[in-house]
Amino acid sequence: MTALPIIVGMGGINAAGRTSFHQGFRRIVIDKLNAEARQETFVGLATLMNLLTSQDGKLVDQDGNVVDKADVEQQFGEEILAGTLIRKIENEHFDPDATPWQQKLTMDVGDQGITFETRARDLPKPLPRTWKVTELEEKRVRVEIAGEIEVKHDSTRDNPIKAAGQLPTGFKPASMYNSRYQPRGLQATIFGAADAIHSTGYSWNEIADKVSPDEIGTYSASVFGQTQAEGVGGMMQNRLKGERVSTKNLALGLNTMPTDFVNAYVTGNVGTTFTSTGACATFLYNLKAAVQDIQAGRIRLAIVGSNDCAITPEVVEGFGNMSALANEEGLKKLDGNGIADHRNTSRPFGDNCGFTIGEAAQFIILMDDALALELGVNVLGSVADVYTNADGIKKSITAPGPGNYITMAKSVALAAAIVGEESIQQRSFILAHGSSTPQNRVTESLIYHRIAESFDINNWPVAAPKAYVGHTIGPASGDQVAMALGIFAHNIMPGITTIKKVADDVHNERLNIATEHWDCHNMDVAFINSKGFGGNNATATLLSPDVTLSMMEKRHGKDKMASYEEKTVAVEQARATYQEQANNGEFQLIYRFGDGTLMDDDITLSTEDIGVTGFANKIQLPKNNPFNDMI
Incomplete structure (x- = not known):
C-alpha cells in the first residue's frame, strides 16, 4: 500500500496574520465571517500586533486598561485592518520615500587644496595619487590634497516601489524568545514551526515517540537566504560601510538555515534533513520530497516549510530593475487618477503592472495515514502528490514555458483517478500562482483554460492569495496551501477584490475568477500551482478533510475509524487550549538552544x-x- 500523507498541523505568519486555525485566511475574508469568528480574528490579531496583552485572563491595552473582547473591533479594528495585508513599506524595513544609498561625488578642491589631520592608521591603502602626507607627532599625519577627489556621500532617494506584503505591524518574533541577533526570517521560522507543532494538539516529543528517530524528516528552505544585516546583508555590506563582518553573517545567510534551525532548536530531529530551492515553487519542492518519502515508507512524520523575509532595498531594487514589481508610475497610470493605491498594488488576472513582494514563514506537519489514525489527530487535508517540471530551452530565464502544462495536467488527472471526474468538474478549485504581472495573467490563465477544456471543466474557481499577502517567494506556495485549507474549513472562496474586473486578455471562458468573496459548497480537491523563475514549475493535488477521512475509512475499516474518533476528543481539547492561548498572544515558542545537546x-x-x-x-x-x- 502507498501511504497517504495527511496534513495534521499548520503554522506560520504572513501579512494576513498567524497561519494556525486559519487566522490569516479569516483576515482575508473578514467581511464574510460570522460574528463569533470575526471577533476571534480581531482579538487574535490585536494580541499578535501587541495592541493588547493578556494579563490574569484579561485583555489589557498599552495603557493598562482592560478591554472586553466584544469591544476589540470597535477600538482597534481600523488599526488592525490598516496594519495587515499589503500596505506601504514601513520604516522597520526601510523608508521608501528616502531610501539610503551612497552618492558618488567628484570634487575639485580648487587652488587652495584641502588639508586635514588624522591618525596614520586611518589612511586608505593605497594612497590616492593626489594626496601628500606629512608625519606628525603621536602617530598622526597631515594630508594635503590637490586636484580632484572622489568620495561617496550618504544620500537618499525616492524609491519608485513603496508597497509590500509585510508581517502585521507590531509583530515582534524577536521578543518572544532569546533570538540572539538572528535574522528576521529565522525568527519567523521559529515562530512558524512552533505554531504548526502546537496546532496538532500534541507536543513534538509525544508524536516522535511513536516512530523511529530515522522515520522523521525536516524539509525546508529559503530562496534568498537571510538578506538582513544579521545574515548575508551584513556579509555583503559591512566592509563597504566601514564595519566588520561578524562570525554569524555567512552561516545564518545560508538557504538551508530554516531546516537547520528547526532541527537544532525546535524538534531535535536526527532523521532526514532536506533543503531544495526552486524559486517561487520552493515550498512545493520541499513538500514533494516529504510526500515521496512518506509514500515510500522512508519516513512517517515530517515538518515542511519555507521562509523569506526579504523586504530590503537591495532585493526590492533587484526585482524593480527587472520591471517585475508594481511601481508608483505604473499604478498611477493604471488608475488614471494620479494616486498610487498601496493597498491594491497586487492585481492577479486584472489590469496590472507587476507583482508586490511579501514576507512569510509557512510550515505544515505531515504524517502517514496509519500514524494519524493511531494518534487521533485533526485532519486538515492530505497531499496526493506534487509534480515538478521544467520549461526546456528558453530565450529568457524568467519567461514562462511548457512545464506548467505538464504539472497541472498530471495533478488534475491524478485527482480524477482518485475522486472521479465529477468531483474535479464540480468540486475542485485552483490556488493560482497569480503573480500580478501582465505576462502571468495571460500565460497562466491559458494553461487553466486548456486543462479545463481537456477535462470538460466549466466555471472553475480560481483564487489568488498574492492579491492580499504579496509574493513571498520561497513560502509563496505555502501561502496558497494555507488558503486552500481555509477554503476547505470555511466554505468561503476568496475573490480577487483588488481588481475591478478580469483583464480582457485573460483566458477565463471556463474559469470563475471572482472579484468578491463568495460562499461555496464543500470542495473535494485543491490544485496548488506555482510558476517559478527559471522554469521551476510545481503543482500539488490537495484532498479535502472529508475525502481524506473517507479514504482512511476505506483502507482501515469502520472499527478503527470509530476508535480514531474517540481519540480525537482529547486532541481537540488540546488544540482548543492552544488556539485560545495563541489568540491571547501566548504562543509558547519552542527554542531549545543547547537543551539536550547530544554527545x-x-x-x-x-x-x-x-x-x-x-x-x-x-x-x-x-x-x-x-x-x-x-x-
Missing part, C-alpha cells in the same frame, strides 16, 4: 540498531540486500 556517549551501537539518548525507539540498521537479484 558521543549518547550513541549506543550494535550490528542491529543504534540507540540515541532522548529518543524512545532505536534506529534499525539495514539487513536486506535491495540488489539481491544483481548479486
Whole structure:
C-alpha cells in the first residue's frame, strides 16, 4: 500500500496574520465571517500586533486598561485592518520615500587644496595619487590634497516601489524568545514551526515517540537566504560601510538555515534533513520530497516549510530593475487618477503592472495515514502528490514555458483517478500562482483554460492569495496551501477584490475568477500551482478533510475509524487550549538552544540498531540486500 500523507498541523505568519486555525485566511475574508469568528480574528490579531496583552485572563491595552473582547473591533479594528495585508513599506524595513544609498561625488578642491589631520592608521591603502602626507607627532599625519577627489556621500532617494506584503505591524518574533541577533526570517521560522507543532494538539516529543528517530524528516528552505544585516546583508555590506563582518553573517545567510534551525532548536530531529530551492515553487519542492518519502515508507512524520523575509532595498531594487514589481508610475497610470493605491498594488488576472513582494514563514506537519489514525489527530487535508517540471530551452530565464502544462495536467488527472471526474468538474478549485504581472495573467490563465477544456471543466474557481499577502517567494506556495485549507474549513472562496474586473486578455471562458468573496459548497480537491523563475514549475493535488477521512475509512475499516474518533476528543481539547492561548498572544515558542545537546556517549551501537539518548525507539540498521537479484 502507498501511504497517504495527511496534513495534521499548520503554522506560520504572513501579512494576513498567524497561519494556525486559519487566522490569516479569516483576515482575508473578514467581511464574510460570522460574528463569533470575526471577533476571534480581531482579538487574535490585536494580541499578535501587541495592541493588547493578556494579563490574569484579561485583555489589557498599552495603557493598562482592560478591554472586553466584544469591544476589540470597535477600538482597534481600523488599526488592525490598516496594519495587515499589503500596505506601504514601513520604516522597520526601510523608508521608501528616502531610501539610503551612497552618492558618488567628484570634487575639485580648487587652488587652495584641502588639508586635514588624522591618525596614520586611518589612511586608505593605497594612497590616492593626489594626496601628500606629512608625519606628525603621536602617530598622526597631515594630508594635503590637490586636484580632484572622489568620495561617496550618504544620500537618499525616492524609491519608485513603496508597497509590500509585510508581517502585521507590531509583530515582534524577536521578543518572544532569546533570538540572539538572528535574522528576521529565522525568527519567523521559529515562530512558524512552533505554531504548526502546537496546532496538532500534541507536543513534538509525544508524536516522535511513536516512530523511529530515522522515520522523521525536516524539509525546508529559503530562496534568498537571510538578506538582513544579521545574515548575508551584513556579509555583503559591512566592509563597504566601514564595519566588520561578524562570525554569524555567512552561516545564518545560508538557504538551508530554516531546516537547520528547526532541527537544532525546535524538534531535535536526527532523521532526514532536506533543503531544495526552486524559486517561487520552493515550498512545493520541499513538500514533494516529504510526500515521496512518506509514500515510500522512508519516513512517517515530517515538518515542511519555507521562509523569506526579504523586504530590503537591495532585493526590492533587484526585482524593480527587472520591471517585475508594481511601481508608483505604473499604478498611477493604471488608475488614471494620479494616486498610487498601496493597498491594491497586487492585481492577479486584472489590469496590472507587476507583482508586490511579501514576507512569510509557512510550515505544515505531515504524517502517514496509519500514524494519524493511531494518534487521533485533526485532519486538515492530505497531499496526493506534487509534480515538478521544467520549461526546456528558453530565450529568457524568467519567461514562462511548457512545464506548467505538464504539472497541472498530471495533478488534475491524478485527482480524477482518485475522486472521479465529477468531483474535479464540480468540486475542485485552483490556488493560482497569480503573480500580478501582465505576462502571468495571460500565460497562466491559458494553461487553466486548456486543462479545463481537456477535462470538460466549466466555471472553475480560481483564487489568488498574492492579491492580499504579496509574493513571498520561497513560502509563496505555502501561502496558497494555507488558503486552500481555509477554503476547505470555511466554505468561503476568496475573490480577487483588488481588481475591478478580469483583464480582457485573460483566458477565463471556463474559469470563475471572482472579484468578491463568495460562499461555496464543500470542495473535494485543491490544485496548488506555482510558476517559478527559471522554469521551476510545481503543482500539488490537495484532498479535502472529508475525502481524506473517507479514504482512511476505506483502507482501515469502520472499527478503527470509530476508535480514531474517540481519540480525537482529547486532541481537540488540546488544540482548543492552544488556539485560545495563541489568540491571547501566548504562543509558547519552542527554542531549545543547547537543551539536550547530544554527545558521543549518547550513541549506543550494535550490528542491529543504534540507540540515541532522548529518543524512545532505536534506529534499525539495514539487513536486506535491495540488489539481491544483481548479486
